[in-house]
Amino acid sequence: MNILTYTSNEELSAYAADFILDLVRAKPDAVLGLATGETPIGVYEQLVDRHRKSQVSFRQVKVFNLDEYAGLSPGHEQSYQTYMRKHLFSGIDLPSEHAYIPCGIADDLSAAARDYDRLLEEAGPLDLQLLGIGHNGHIGFNEPGEELYAETHVVKLTDETRAANSRYFELLEEVPEYAVTMGLGPIMRARQVLLIVRGENKAAVLKKALYGPVTTQCPASLLQLHPRLTVLLDEGAAKEL
Ligand code: F6R
Numbered sequence: 001m002n003i004l005t006y007t008s009n010e011e012l013s014a015y016a017a018d019f020i021l022d023l024v025r026a027k028p029d030a031v032l033g034l035a036t037g038e039t040p041i042g043v044y045e046q047l048v049d050r051h052r053k054s055q056v057s058f059r060q061v062k063v064f065n066l067d068e069y070a071g072l073s074p075g076h077e078q079s080y081q082t083y084m085r086k087h088l089f090s091g092i093d094l095p096s097e098h099a100y101i102p103c104g105i106a107d108d109l110s111a112a113a114r115d116y117d118r119l120l121e122e123a124g125p126l127d128l129q130l131l132g133i134g135h136n137g138h139i140g141f142n143e144p145g146e147e148l149y150a151e152t153h154v155v156k157l158t159d160e161t162r163a164a165n166s167r168y169f170e171l172l173e174e175v176p177e178y179a180v181t182m183g184l185g186p187i188m189r190a191r192q193v194l195l196i197v198r199g200e201n202k203a204a205v206l207k208k209a210l211y212g213p214v215t216t217q218c219p220a221s222l223l224q225l226h227p228r229l230t231v232l233l234d235e236g237a238a239k240e241l
Contacts (some may be wrong), residue, residue, distance in 0.1 A: 001210070001229045005238045009198060012232050013042030016130070016196060019230070020047060021056050023128055023192075029060040033129035033186065034088075035140075036065065036080045039196050040130060041087055048091030058094040062123050064116075064186070066131075066140035068104040070154060070178035078168050079104065102152060102180040113152040113180055120152075120186050129190035133197055136160045137205050137218035141181035144217045150185035154178055184222060192228045195220070200236035207240040 006012035020043070024030050034040070051058070065080055074081035081101050089099055100119055106112035120126075131139050136158060142148055143158050155178065157165075162175040169175050187193065197206050209220035210231065223229050233241075 001224070001226075001231060003210075003231045003233065003238075003241070005233045005235060007235060009042050009234060010046075012196065012198070012234055013046045016040075016043040016194060016232055017046035017050055019194060020128065020130070021050055021054065024058065024061055025056050027127060028057065029062075030127040031123045031125070032061060032063045033126040033182070033190055034063050034065050034084070035130050035132050036067070036083045037132045039132035039198055043130070043196065044087040044091075048088065051092045058092045058098075060098075061094055062098045063094065063100065064120055064123070064126065064182070065099075065101040067179055067181040068102045069176040070104045070109060070180055071176050072104050074101075074105075102182065104176075104180055109154045109180055113154065116152045116180075116182070117185075120182070126186055126190035127192065129187050129193045131187070131193060131195045131220075131223075133195065133202060133205060133209060133220045134161055135164055135202065135205055137209055137220045139187065139220045139223070140183075141179040142184060142219040144219060146216060148216045148219055148222070149183040151183045152180065153183055155181050184219070188222065188226060190226075192230065193223060193226050195223060195229065195231045196233075197231065197237040198234045200239055202237045203239040203241075206233070206237050210241070 068080045072079040103112040141155050166172045166175050214221045
């Protein structure tokens with residue numbers, strides 16, 4: 001595992017944006033696994049900026065997002081569809097039909113999840129999976145528990161995750177109780193994983209994830225088994241390493 005620590009979010013995000021851009025330059029039809037949340041916003045900002053200034057095109061790229069809230073329509077302000085359009089898709093030349101996000105509003109969410117896995121399978125292994133980490137060690141919405149799943153599935157969000165994400169909603173009760181998330185399979189099969197962690201409040205969970213036991217109680221700990229893991233940190237997140 002390769003761990004790099006940065007003094008500012010700008011530097012960290014710039015490194016991550018260049019990492020992604022270099023990959024697309026070398027492989028114009030790259031398949032990218034993308035995350036949402038606060039952490040990658042700076043990365044997407046810089047990616048849009050660099051895309052405008054460079055000749056690198058996303059026309060042949062495909063992206064698969066990790067997760068979506070169950071019950072939020074694609075147009076909902078807090079859906080991850082909206083997030084991706086706002087922070088990335090509207091600023092790059094990625095064709096809309098190349099942007100895949102799990103469906104949170106199908107009548108049969110499990111059937112839609114199986115369709116998502118089929119699309120992932122057809123696209124081939126992800127060339128890069130971008131990840132953040134939850135305070136409880138989740139990656140995507142793979143929450144800590146007795147079991148983890150390889151496939152895309154419906155998950156009941158933990159109280160901790162709903163509380164953490166309630167900052168985007170007016171009321172805690174508005175945070176969906178369920179989500180659809182990519183499982184550990186495509187994440188672990190990705191050719192490379194780029195994990196980004198910021199803030200002192202993630203320092204303890206990061207230490208557990210990188211150096212604690214590999215356990216379903218800390219889903220991010222499985223990343224210790226990934227052969228090509230790069231971890232980008234700010235000084236706060238690196239505090240306990
Ligand atoms: C979001 C996702 C989550 C977040 C994690 C950290 O697509 O997959 O695992 O990466 O909850 O979120 P932030 O960056 O908001 O702290």
